Amino acid sequence: MLGKVIALRMVRLIATLFAVSLITFLMVEQLPGDPILAILPPEALDDLENIERIRKELRLDDSVVTRYFRWVGDALQGDLGKSYITDQPVSxxxxxxxxxxxxxxxxxxxxxxxxxxxxxxxxxxxxxxxxxxxxxxxxxxxxxxxxxxxxxxxxxxxxxxxxxxxxxxxxxxxxxxxxxxxxxxxxxxxxxxxxxxxxxxxxxxxxxxxxxxxxxxxxxxxxxxxxxxxxxxxxxxxxxxxxxxxxxxxxxxxxxxxxxxxxxxxxxxxxxxxxxxxxxxxxxxxxxxxxxxxxxxxxxxxxxxxxxxxxxxxxxxx
Amino acid sequence: MTESATPSRSEALLEVEDLSTHFSIGAGRLRAVDGVSFSLQPGQTMGIVGESGSGKTVLSRTIMRLNLGNNVHTSGRVRFLDKDLLELPMKAMTDIWGQEIAMVFQDPMTSLNPVVKVGRQVSEHVRKHLGVSKTEAKKLAVELLRSVRIPEAETAIDRYPHELSGGMRQRVSIAIALACSPKLLFADEPTTALDVTVQHQILNLLGMQQQERSMAMVLVTHDLGVVAGRTDEILVMYAGKIVEKAKTAEIFQTTEHPYTEALLRSIPKTDQPSHTRLAAIAGRPPTLIEISKGCSFSPRCPYAQERCFEEEPVLEETTPGHYTACWYRVGTPENQEAWDKNLAAGRLSTLAIDQGHIVDEVPVNVGSGGN
CATH class of the missing domain: 1.10.3720.10 (MetI-like)
Known part of the structure; x- marks a missing residue:
């Protein structure tokens, strides 16, 4: 009886966490501005080739779905990615x-x-x-x-x-x-x-x-x-x-x-x-x-x- | 209110004199208990009988001083041994509660704490009153549960109340009340919330424990059948007042008050062939807020006459030890006359008994206009 109650709540907990991750991702995704622009110093912004290279390097050119699942998959293993600015791992x-x-x-x-x-x-x-x-x-x-x-x-x-x-x-x-x-x-x-x-x-x-x-x-x-x-x-x-x-x-x-x-x-x-x-x-x-x-x-x-x-x-x- | 001089006054364990409890409520002053006097000897059992709302629960709680709130007005005197209970500071009462006077409550579903294990509920006050250690208290809890016939007492102490049946819970309540061997036990409708089959077991258990411990008991109930073989004396209450008081056998043999008679009729037993009338009392008890002149039972009484609506009868000793407050006592020629007169006049509550109808509402003006 008690085991069933706990199992049920665990399932609910996992579903909630999944929803939380999705909403968080989508919200940050909706932030205005290109993250690359924040990374590069102002004088480097004219070099479009360089911007594309960095975009590829950070794999920001993948689709939203791909990036979301990559992020969640990594997060499940304790890897929340690295800061684009300081290179410090988020974790x-x-x-x-x-x-x-x-x-x-x-x-x-x-x-x-x-x-x-x-x-x-x-x-x-x-x-x-x-x-x-x-x-x-x-x-x-x-x-x-x-x-x-x-x-x-x-x-x-x-x-x-x-x-x-x-x-x-x-x-x-x-x-x-x-x-x-x-x-x-x-x-x-x-x-x-x-x-x-x-x-x-x-x-x-x-x-x-x-x-x-x-x-x-x-x-x-x-x-x-x-x-x-x-x-x-x-x-x-x-x-x-x-x-x-x-x-x-x-x-x-x-x-x-x-x-x-x-x-x-x-x-x-x-x-x-x-x-x-x-x-x-x-x-x-x-x-x-x-x-x-x-x-x-x-x-x-x-x-x-x-x-x-x-x-x-x-x-x-x- | 006139009251008896109790025969052996000095020996009385409990003496209640002209006790009144009124509650101030929005609609006015509710006279829950009004001028009640009685006394109880050590080891004796007193039955207090009356319908719901007759004031019997409030009476027992007043004696124990368990009525809370600042809208309670109590007057009169309660002597327990050599103490005047109503005058004691509340702190002194905590030494009397549980240790000298204990109470078994009506509903074991609500009177036990749902989140505290049975064992602790049975023994926590023993630890406080008698200062025993934790392990001793645990041993005592097991013993107590055994003495009230709870099977597997050793494991029962670690149970929560909701894991026990209603009868078992009431046994636990009794164990709690008995834990410090009190001299006086109030049992407030101890079987009302229980199955009929369990009621007798609980009552027998109470009686047995009472004898073993030579403890006095006040058994509060609405059911005269419950007190029949189990009490020494019976006190019948109506609308906060005592209407009849006598030795148990006496009250069953020579019932004097029409209300007591009506209560007796409502016991579903028919060993009295002369009484083949309906087993229900017409109407409802009064609200106790407005002060009515006359006898408070008169609107429901099949014998009520003009005088009953005008003048309140006082509690009088009719035969030695038998007190009744009624102008037309059952068994007297005046009573028979009143009955015939009411029947002829077609008075509702009289007809209800005669013809087997149930009258829920008795019109208030019945008395003045009806006969």
């Missing part, structure tokens, strides 16, 4: 940049979850109280502040005002150690965490208000268990299904969505590499990074489906 660029982006995404999700769970649970427990109403105001505000505005505010507060943290740059754990690394990561991560935190605190609150009305919560009370224990051990898990999905979606979104924050804090992440690829019209780089980000998003979503199975034993039977 190397990703490998080089992904640790920063991944760490930011993880840290932001962790921060959001760490705060959203107790805030949501407490507001549900004290539904309608002053704390609940104040928190509701705060989450609304947090939701309406774009991440980059928060980022700029954090820089003003923690760098300019108090000078506690650096405003830009990145310390690798391998070079400078964890503390130095966190010092550069915490502000961008906090900027990224703000919206997911607000959304999830609200989701958990709403779901938990429903759960707290369940009979099994009353029977847990009648057993003499303490309120905090009931909230965390009995009510949280059934109330977290929506939040888990949204966390997964947000995490997937963060992989690609750190572009602006990475730019503000001048971090060497995937987002800044993608941006520079776009500026340079580096087709292979854009294609490869986009496919990678989209794949991560889709896979994380599928993983959330499996998390459901762990959270709610009743689904395992269906």
């Amino acid at each position: 190397d660029a990703i490998k080089d940049r992904i640790p920063v982006t991944l760490e930011l995404a993880f840290l932001a999700t962790f921060l959001a979850a760490l705060l959203a769970v107790p805030i949501g649970a407490f507001c549900a427990y004290r539904e309608g109280s002053r704390v609940d109403r104040i928190m509701s105001g705060i989450t609304t505000t947090a939701l309406s502040i774009p991440g980059f505005v928060a980022g700029i505010f954090f820089i003003w507060l923690f760098t300019l005002k108090f000078n506690w943290l650096p405003s830009t740059g990145w310390n690798r754990i391998s070079d400078k150690g964890l503390i130095a690394n966190l010092k550069t990561a915490i502000l961008p991560a906090a900027s990224l965490a703000l919206a997911p935190l607000a959304i999830n605190a609200r989701l958990i609150r709403a779901d938990m208000i429903g759960t707290l009305k369940e009979d099994y919560v009353l029977s847990a009370r009648a057993k003499g268990l303490r309120d905090r224990y009931i909230l965390m051990r009995h009510a949280l898990r059934p109330s977290s299904l929506t939040a888990v999905t949204v966390f997964a979606l947000q995490f997937g979104g963060l992989i690609g969505g750190t572009v602006v924050i990475e730019t503000i804090f001048a971090l060497p992440g995937l987002g800044t590499r993608l941006i520079s690829g776009i500026y340079q019209r580096d087709v292979m780089m854009i294609q490869g990074i986009t496919l990678f980000i989209a794949s991560v998003y889709v896979i994380v979503n599928a993983a959330a489906d499996f998390l459901y199975l762990a959270l709610d034993p009743r689904i395992r039977r269906r």
Whole structure:
């Protein structure tokens, strides 16, 4: 039963990934301008023979279909092609940049979850109280502040005002150690965490208000268990299904969505590499990074489906 | 409300005095429980009987202080041993819940947490109350499941509730309630959600456990058949009030309140040949929001007279230990007279019984205009 469910979802996952690759390819294909023009220096543009030679060399003269399947076929073997500009393999660029982006995404999700769970649970427990109403105001505000505005505010507060943290740059754990690394990561991560935190605190609150009305919560009370224990051990898990999905979606979104924050804090992440690829019209780089980000998003979503199975034993039977 | 002086007052395990629970709702004040008094001796069983909406569930939850929300208004007194339960801080209640007073809920489909394994649900509060270790708690969980006759208890502790049948789940609920050997157990319609074949097993199990542990029990039900052989005393509730209270045998032999009589008729047993009337009570219980003067059962009562619609009867001791709130008690000449009069006048609820009709809606003005 369970095996069938998993197999079915795997088939769906593969189909989605295939669609993602096709759309990514076609979209980049539709970008205006000839990639060759971006490769060559302006003075070489008159030499038509040379342009044709390079076009042949890069096999850009093949049909769209041929190039697509060649690209996908190579990608399946882990080869996303080489940058036309720098000759760097796209997969190397990703490998080089992904640790920063991944760490930011993880840290932001962790921060959001760490705060959203107790805030949501407490507001549900004290539904309608002053704390609940104040928190509701705060989450609304947090939701309406774009991440980059928060980022700029954090820089003003923690760098300019108090000078506690650096405003830009990145310390690798391998070079400078964890503390130095966190010092550069915490502000961008906090900027990224703000919206997911607000959304999830609200989701958990709403779901938990429903759960707290369940009979099994009353029977847990009648057993003499303490309120905090009931909230965390009995009510949280059934109330977290929506939040888990949204966390997964947000995490997937963060992989690609750190572009602006990475730019503000001048971090060497995937987002800044993608941006520079776009500026340079580096087709292979854009294609490869986009496919990678989209794949991560889709896979994380599928993983959330499996998390459901762990959270709610009743689904395992269906 | 007049109330009995209980014979052995000092020994009582539970004493409820003039207990009322009202809910403020949009439409007004809902009087779910209104001036209820009774007492319960250690080891005894009290049956609380009434239709849905008669206030019996709210009464048991009020005594346990499980009614939540700021729209609940409770007054009166609940003495349990030497404690005044309604005066205790909520933190002190968590030491009483589960340990001294426990409850078995109506629907085992919803009263067990679907995402927590059975073993933990049975033993988690034991760990809290008695401070036993994790391994001891696990051993205890197995023992408890065995004591409520759950087969393969060792593997059952690792199951989730949805993997068990309804009867098994209710056994789990009972195991949870019994885990800390409480002195008082509330069983709120413990068999209503179960198959008929399973109902008796569960009731017998409850009775057996009660005797083994010499625990007092309040058995809440809408079915007089359930409490017949299993309780010492029965309390019949209607519209949030006690309408009749007596020893179990007494209430079956000399039923005094028309509502109790109607409930008895609705048991699908016909060992009383004189009662060949329809097994249904005409009309519906009142909404409990508007305050009606007179007896709240009067619109549905086949014996109701002018006085019943005007003046509310009080709970009176008619024979020693037997309390009834009715102007025309069943079995009295006045009652027979009232019946004849209503039948002649063609009063709906009387006709329903006499001719075997079912009357769903009894017009509100029946009382004032009908007879």
